[in-house]
Amino acid sequence: MDIHEYQAKELLSNFGVEVPPGALAYSPEQASYRARELGGDKWIVKAQVHAGGRGKAGGVKLCGNDIEIQSACEGMFGRKLVTHQTSPEGKGIYRVYVESAVVIDREIYLGFVLDRSSQRIMIVASGEGGMEIEDISAERPESIVRSTVEPAVGLQEFQCREIAFKLGLAPSLSAQMVRTLKGCYRAFTELDATMVEINPLVITGDQRVLALDAKMTFDDNALFRHPQISELRDKSQEDPRESRAADRGLSYVGLDGNIGCIVNGAGLAMATMDTIKLAGGEPANFLDIGGGATPERVAKAFRLVMSDNNVQAVLVNIFAGINRCDWVAEGVVAALKEVEVDVPVIVRLAGTNVEEGQKILAKSGLPIIRATTLVEAAERAVGAWQSDLAQGTKVRVEK
Numbered sequence: 001m002d003i004h005e006y007q008a009k010e011l012l013s014n015f016g017v018e019v020p021p022g023a024l025a026y027s028p029e030q031a032s033y034r035a036r037e038l039g040g041d042k043w044i045v046k047a048q049v050h051a052g053g054r055g056k057a058g059g060v061k062l063c064g065n066d067i068e069i070q071s072a073c074e075g076m077f078g079r080k081l082v083t084h085q086t087s088p089e090g091k092g093i094y095r096v097y098v099e100s101a102v103v104i105d106r107e108i109y110l111g112f113v114l115d116r117s118s119q120r121i122m123i124v125a126s127g128e129g130g131m132e133i134e135d136i137s138a139e140r141p142e143s144i145v146r147s148t149v150e151p152a153v154g155l156q157e158f159q160c161r162e163i164a165f166k167l168g169l170a171p172s173l174s175a176q177m178v179r180t181l182k183g184c185y186r187a188f189t190e191l192d193a194t195m196v197e198i199n200p201l202v203i204t205g206d207q208r209v210l211a212l213d214a215k216m217t218f219d220d221n222a223l224f225r226h227p228q229i230s231e232l233r234d235k236s237q238e239d240p241r242e243s244r245a246a247d248r249g250l251s252y253v254g255l256d257g258n259i260g261c262i263v264n265g266a267g268l269a270m271a272t273m274d275t276i277k278l279a280g281g282e283p284a285n286f287l288d289i290g291g292g293a294t295p296e297r298v299a300k301a302f303r304l305v306m307s308d309n310n311v312q313a314v315l316v317n318i319f320a321g322i323n324r325c326d327w328v329a330e331g332v333v334a335a336l337k338e339v340e341v342d343v344p345v346i347v348r349l350a351g352t353n354v355e356e357g358q359k360i361l362a363k364s365g366l367p368i369i370r371a372t373t374l375v376e377a378a379e380r381a382v383g384a385w386q387s388d389l390a391q392g393t394k395v396r397v398e399k
């Protein structure tokens with residue numbers, strides 16, 4: 001789960017990371033009021049969306065008076081911000097964060113990530129702040145400092161000093177840097193984060209180490225331990241298809257193609273998407289309905305997949321190990337009677353009781369296209385979709 005910049009800043013500041021004074025606003029009037037409360041004569045107005053790259057996309061504006069704050073807000077509230085990290089539709093702006101502007105001496109990139117190969121938390125830093133980490137690693141890879149944390153002892157003071165040194169920070173800034181690094185590390189571990197990114201972490205004109213931006217992502221599977229973090233969820237920033245799925249306990253990732261996928265098992269779901277692509281199609285989603293594919297779960301999955309207007313064929317691919325194909329087939333038949341599915345449905349079953357399963361599908365009288373192998377299923381799905389397209393009959397219209 002992602003959270004907003006202002007939320008991440010509040011969390012991190014509770015762990016000793018210094019952030020500029022700021023306040024949240026839900027309207028342009030409120031933004032002006034917040035700026036007056038903050039005082040000073042320069043403010044940064046920042047669109048709160050779950051995506052980076054806002055600066056280049058017009059979502060971060062430096063303002064020197066009330067008129068500028070108003071015009072910055074007019075360009076943000078109610079609009080969608082499209083950055084290189086969002087989809088082409090962008091993300092809606094419903095809140096802005098107003099911050100006192102600071103004078104920047106130096107920008108640093110700082111990230112805490114889960115490094116799967118070393119199975120440790122890794123600190124990634126670079127003196128090339130302000131740039132995205134992808135660009136830094138492409139253009140200035142030698143500037144990147146990496147340090148992994150031994151979990152038994154946690155982040156050590158000497159490690160922090162070493163990072164500060166490698167970034168070329170003045171010795172007088174070392175203590176502040178240690179405090180920042182330790183604060184991020186504690187926030188990461190105590191709140192079950194999977195990513196903390198401060199880009200840029202800045203050295204201000206008056207020699208303070210300050211987090212000007214903050215991003216945090218949390219482990220969904222640990223959210224039950226952190227009700228105060230779960231509360232920060234903002235559905236307006238999520239793909240509506242994915243939030244519906246999350247609410248129903250299904251593991252779904254929306255994609256841009258038009259072949260809907262209903263699969264049991266994450267690995268099989270990945271293989272199914274690959275095979276669809278190999279057959280010349282594009283998957284509309286990743287969906288793992290889990291091990292026990294009960295009729296209710298299958299029906300839920302159909303409803304979810306069909307709620308995507310781009311779906312023009314549905315491929316059901318079930319491998320029954322603990323499951324039974326006859327049971328899954330009953331689920332598919334029940335689901336198709338209950339959920340309105342106006343596109344071709346291709347079903348491939350394999351594993352336990354496959355013959356009984358096939359019989360149930362055949363006897364149902366429903367226009368289900370059956371397949372025995374995954375390749376055949378993918379080809380039929382792509383074929384069915386293409387012939388529908390050619391006939392121009394079943395192309396779905398926006399609801």
Ligand code: GDP
Nearest residue numbers: 044052053054055060101102130199200212213
């Ligand atoms: P992002 O583009 O979504 O990553 O948004 P950021 O919060 O990183 O803001 C983009 C850029 O705006 C930063 O890299 C800074 O260079 C600049 N910026 C943000 N806050 C301030 C500030 O208080 N003073 C100055 N001078 N620049 C700022």
Ligand code: MN
Nearest residue numbers: 052199200213
């Ligand atoms: Mn940033």
